Amino acid sequence: MTLTDYLYYVILPILAFSVLLIVYRFIKGPSIADKIIALDVLITTGIGIIGVYSIIHGRSTFLDTAMILALIAFLSTVAFSYYLEKRNRKK
Amino acid sequence: MSTLILRTASNYLLPVLLVFSIFILLRGHYLPGGGFVGGLIAAIAFVLHAFANGLDNTKGLLRFHPGFLMPVGLALAFFSGMAPVLVDQSFMTGLWFPQPFPVIGNVGSALFFDIGVYLVVIGVTLTIIFTISESA
């Protein structure tokens, strides 16, 4: 089994399975915070998937996307928290 | 949001993100990136700063209305497109310096165009988000 096959047939499926688990939590909630943290973890996992994928295809270019994901995902979490604070304050 | 942790973190992230945005802008012709994404990242840096420190502080940083970047960027794009017309070539024909520059590589009208895109995107994003924040 080559490295590529290993990543392709073992690692990526595990990561894919993780993604499904995370989405399960996303849908189940119950609080909005759970959804936000699930989304955050999902994006983090996505970075991992992209990392593995770039090894499989031998293209480091994909890491650029991962870089953007890492940077920007943070902002949406900030925005959601901002929303939650504003919303509660309004009440 | 009045959280010290976020405020501190964002103050450090701002310059890093801005460096990153220029990096993304300049490499766009060779690798993924370019004026658009670069501009977005720069804008996001300021937005993050605004979330953490309040809008007024961020505006204080900028010193001019971000909307001003829009005409500036558009004008830059326009002149980079018009330059070839002045030498009797078609609009938006690429003009290139004969020798590649260090680091940036080949420099031509397309690069200035991309910088125009970069500026417009920053201007647009910040105008939109700042305006909403102010009237929220």
Next chain:
Amino acid sequence: MSSVIIVILVTLGTLFVLLSAIGLVRMPDTYMRISVNTKAATLGVGLILVGTAVFFNDLSTTSRALVIILFVFLTAPVSAHLIGRASYFMGVRLWKGSIMDDLRGKYQKNSYILKSEIDDTPEDNIDHSKMKDK
């Protein structure tokens, strides 16, 4: 040789990611879910990216991988903090097995000013025990 290192790094990383996913599903309250994920996923992704850096073994990729790791490690705890505190004043309860809550009565309602000591205006402060269940 490098291939072995890559396999180890990536495998470990993937397992940590899986771990965090399982944790996310299994942990009984929001705070613990945040807690588990902030590290497991972060560490997992960090390991995978190190593996990537090793694989490509060139400077530009390595630096990019490092930048990603840096960003992730820099932002993950801040995110966790933001969501955690938001959960608290949104009224997300601690797990029933929790043994203490020093935050009770410290957040001022509406302004979210956080005090270090309980003051004499308890009615203005957030207290989960006084909230009704949904």
Next chain:
Amino acid sequence: MEILLAIIIGILYAAGIYMMLRRSLVKLIIGIILLGNGANLLIFLLGRITEGAPPIIPEESKVFLEAYADPVPQALILTAIVISFGLQSFAIILVKRAHKVVKTDDLDEMNATDEDS
């Protein structure tokens, strides 16, 4: 995979229109965004998809040495995404203002301009 993508695109179109058919302003915006995503993916799919071969010329070369994905649909989608973003941001604010001025989130109550004849 193409079949799955086609199904996804169908779902995005359907979901987008379904949301646009609701009476809530917010749902309208969500519908618009979903529909936009559907259209972008459609361009992507119909431009034919290629795995793991970004249209970026290798560092040491002047031309492509191996297969590469068609860059045209990507460029088109980039333009379309950005334009959609402009429209969506405007729409979000429009909805906010409309809600504030007309004082309803119910689109069914926004019919004065059609009636007043």
Next chain:
Amino acid sequence: MLAAILLGFLFAIFLVFTGKFFRGKLAILSALIPAGLFAYFASFIPQISSGEIISKTYQWVPAFGVDLSFKLDGLSLLFSLMITGIGFLVFAYTASYLRGHKYLDRFYGYLSLFMAAMLGLVLSDNLISLFVFWELTSISSFFLIGFNNTNPASRKSALTALGITGFGGFSLLAGALLLGSISGTYSISEMLSMKEAIAGSEYYILAVVFIFVAAFTKSAQFPFHFWLPGAMKAPTPVSTYLHSATMVKAGIYLLMRFTPVFGDQEFWNTTLIIVGGITMVYSAIHALFRTDLKGVLAYSTISALGILVFLIGLGTKAAFLAAAVFIIVHALYKATLFLVTGIIDHQTGIRDVTKLGGLRKIMMPVAIAGILAAISSAGIPPSVGFLGKELTYEASMHAETFTIIIVIAIVLTKILLLWAGFVAGIKPFVGKLPEAHKDVNPPGFLMWAPAIILAVLGILFGIFPMLIESALVKPVVSSLGADASDYHLALWHGFNTVLLLSAITIAVGIFLYFFLKPSAKLESRIGKLEFISPKSITEKGTHYFSVFSAFWTNVFQNGYLRNYVTTIVLFLVVLVGYVMFGNPTVLIDYRQLSEVTAYELAVVIILIAGVFYTVFTKSRLAAVAAMGVVGLAICLIFVFYSAPDLAMTQFSIDTLTVILFVLVLYRLPKYLTLSDYKMRVRDGILSAALGTVVCLLALQVLAEPTNTELGDFYAKNAYILAHGKNVVNVILVDFRGIDTFMEISVLAIAAIGVFGLLKLRLKSTDRSQ
């Protein structure tokens, strides 16, 4: 000749700028224009009576085959003289009738506009330019009928008249264009030479119908007649000029003009006889039931027009002769009666014939004019009316079929018209003068002189028919394609059946005049039948039509955005579905498609889950977060399929959208469950149908061969010519840079829009400015 026609237009335009000088004493100067024109046209009489035809062509719009070609033959000469002659009298009369009126200048403007249009109409040899003038008469008539425009009834009548004549106008246009298509020319003269070709064309009936509708509406034939009584709201000079002497005869003119083209065909003749016959009898009877003088005159005018149509329908030489004479007769006496009625109205303010009497004591010249006109109208010798009636009877008796019915109808009509003429021309002047009218002022010279002139001419032409015979009547008949050179107009043709009929007519008519007085009672009796009249049917139809219009409009434009979206999507689904499933050749080729891997499947699953969650969640924030999941999934798809730039952009933009949403959301209310279950199911089905159609469409396109020529060119030249290695970026900033330029412009515009939406608050005083 062009100058002659344009003179009226130029004067109208001239009046726009100098109008205020023509409101006062100078108004009478306007009459110089028709007078001059009359003289001009009269100067052609010798040439025309000698059989000459004068024509003149000016180029206008050759691209359409439309030119300004004019033809002066007997028919057009007669009409030209009527238009300018009566025009002259009416212009003069108006100066007195509307003396000091605030808008007298406008009135003259419209009148001269009308006169010019009417001249153009009768002189045009090009069918399209004829139509142009035809429409101009309708428009100037609209302005004249609505001259007292602050009066709602006036406005309504103007609208009705324009509606009906406008409708006829479009019919004329269609007819003209159809004839043009058939014959390849719009020149009426050239059409004359293609009589057989046109009659043999499969479009003959259609073309004739178009022309009929035009003529019948303009000349107030049953069932389109009712606009004419309504048009009596106009000032009397208008009624005189347009609605008795000239414009209403445009339809007659048209029929006569086309007699040589369409005539001698059963459809043509029969229709005209029937329509003319019904019109003449129907409206003559109606005249009996009027108390308003102008009402009586209006219905008798319609009746007279019916007679003319009927005569044209008879299509014999005698009938043409009768028609030619009757046009002159009618113009003279009916114009007189209108002028007289106008004078009465002007001086006493009353038009109700039951309240009038003895006015001879105050306005003797008017009485003379009225009585002379009544005599002519009654066809009592030695008036020219007698000539007309004799000829009419003569023609009727030689009708080919249903002779008896035709004769009875025409005699009945004539009897009733005699009554009408007497009521209008004699009754107001005889008997006792009511107390109230003792102090009525006599009319000015300018008012009664035109009436006298016309009335006297009516008698004069009767006594000396040779004055009109070769100058006017015979050229008209020869324009209609018949030869009447052997015929001589004379009062006395010896004892014959026609004379007998004449005697009966006069006797019965006079008897009727003494026994049947116009009364309000009678009028209300006919009013009860009003609901089946064409007028009320049309009005009802119009009403239901506007109800239907409102219904139709509101069905589609119902104010509900979701209905609009539904309609559009449904339209798309049905149309595309029809083509897609109607073509069995469209197949999906599965072989070319790639396999699915685990991680792809996972991404697809989360994407679908995200979409469904977005759609069905009850929390808005959750929906926004779920869109984040969707965005991430799409981003990963872009990564998997070689589009890192896209992935980056997609993700950044999704994040920004989330931020925007979040900044706005907490200002918006929570979701409400607004639509019921049924509606959701319905929308669900429609959406699913769209989704299916798009999905199948995508798969079918994928089965087609690909062409990567474009991408290959870019890939080959990206570095070598455009100095970049990221081909996508090179496309964006170079190959297709303008797209990108405009894309950032879109962003800038959106930002300006957002800025304005949020920052611009109009002061309450600036609202709706």
Next chain:
Amino acid sequence: MKSRFVSNLLLTFVWVALTGDFGFQNYVFGFVVNFFILWVITRGNSDARYFTIIPKLIAFFFFFLWELFKANLQVAYEVITPNFRMKPGIVKVPLSVKSNLGITFLANMISLTPGTLSLDVSNDKKVLYVHSMYITDREEFIKGIKNGFEKRILEILR
């Protein structure tokens, strides 16, 4: 002025790392780029010293990585075994570090290590509220933090 220069230099290193081009020209270019950025955000660095800390931070990072890995195993065990043996709660930890950077640093380190999560810092910067999954004893827990991370951070910052 001096700190500005130092910041500029440090960002130049970040730039060079990002581009992966260690040529002299790239240093110069990175310096110019960052000079520009710092000019744009003149007000952004009230903590002028922060860049001097980065090298120490990197050292700390590797130490921390090990801590992180060790503690992760504990959570892993918790997550994959059927029963919960947790004793969670929110603990108030008094702070010795005073600077914003120090507090943020500490809070983040706590969050990154398993079982603990920094929820918030009081507005008077006196205490940090930490959620922990395993609280055997409140004082013990506080002591652990103060002697562990906080002590090291204080060292780094001085």
Next chain:
Amino acid sequence: MTQQLILYPLLLQLLLAILLMFFWKKINTQRIISMLGSLVHLAVSIGVFAYIWNNGTQTVQAGSWEAPFGITFIADTFAITMVLLTSIAGLAVSIFSSGSVIGDRLRFGYFPIFHFLLLGLTGAFLTGDIFNLYVWFEIIIISSFVLITIGGEKAQLEGAVKYFTLNFLASMIFLTAIAVLYGLTGSLNMADLANKVAAVENRALVEITAILFLIGFGIKSAVFPLYFWLPASYHTPPSAVSAIFGGLLTKVGVYALIRVFTLIFVGDAFLDQILLVLAIFTLFSGALGALVQNNIRKVFSYLIICHIGYMIIGLGMFTEVAIAGAIFYLVHDILVKTNLFMISGLIYRIKGSNSMRALGGFYANYPKLSLLMFIPLFSLVGIPPLSGFWPKISLITASFETGSYWSLAAIIFASFITLVVIAKLWAEVFWKDAQEIPVKPKFRYYHKIKNIKRIQIVVPIVFLSMVTLYVGFGAEHIQTLATRISSELMNNQQYIDAVLNTQISE
């Protein structure tokens, strides 16, 4: 420099838009720049028009990339005529805006956006690339969104929500069509597409693509049953905005329909049949709608819909005569509709209302203005020899020649209803006694505003009325133009050759 000639109208508008953004708050400067710029634009357009008229179709390859690889701009007679009309209407509305749009709106980017809108229109007319056309359409719609909402009044916003949604939907359908087209042919250049689409074997897919374009453009051109956004919104913004919308916005949809269906999807009987049916219903629905409205701007809105039917019916009959009729009508309609909305603005300035019930007495009180307004109103009706009359000759003739009696009936019906509607409007607004309308305090009534503003409001109306009169009385010229355009369109090979055989000069 001459080879870039056809881009000058486009570049000038772009320059104006950008320049105006620099003078953000200086509204007087903006007014002057806009008016002078529009004047120059008209001069340039006339120049380019004359050049094309004398030298035939011209193309420019943006970026010097040969077709079909770069973006092609092409000015055939049709395109340059539309550009010229845009510049005429643009100049009129620019002046009108200077006089009638209140300062607050001008301070929030009215003029830059206005010129962006004109830029979008110009671009859409000149482009020879289908995706680029999409981009120009987006410039147009985003500008129109901003203009329709500027000021943010209640009615504006309500209308804008619908306007936005349905136009967005149209854009998405357009984009879907482009996706399919690219998937089928791998090309974006319209001339190249004409060749490649003809070579596609699966005609059903081509037909579906054409239907998608039909619906996408159909929404934009307000064809039945896709027009809903128009009556819901066109009466809500300031009348200067309605004027440019009413004149040009739907017409660009028509332009695109004509372009696509004469160049790319040619000779499909089923599609022509659909076009005809849609056109007939459009004529019908628009006419009925206009009949029941009370607000004059709504009347004009429905008449826009109604009269779009004339152009589509011309396209549907697809003969040289019919298309010439459609083109002539297009020319007439742009001028008249722009003018009518400006007139509704003038009426509003005078009386503070646009409701027919509330208005009255114009003829008595403003005879000269009434006479002026008469010109476009009755040109619209097509009272011969005013401009609206001539194209009907072609359309009716074509319906006889193609045996399309339903078309004939619809054309006559719509003409008749238009006549009735305008006559009714005339009777209500101009003839009826002046009605008592409560005086709005601080409303800037026509008699209260400065002379210069009054001139700025009236002059463009006079200007467009004069042009309309020229179209009517100089019908020969317009018909010659329409025939030339029509024959160029019917012979799409000349377009294709102009694009694909262009020599690239270094």
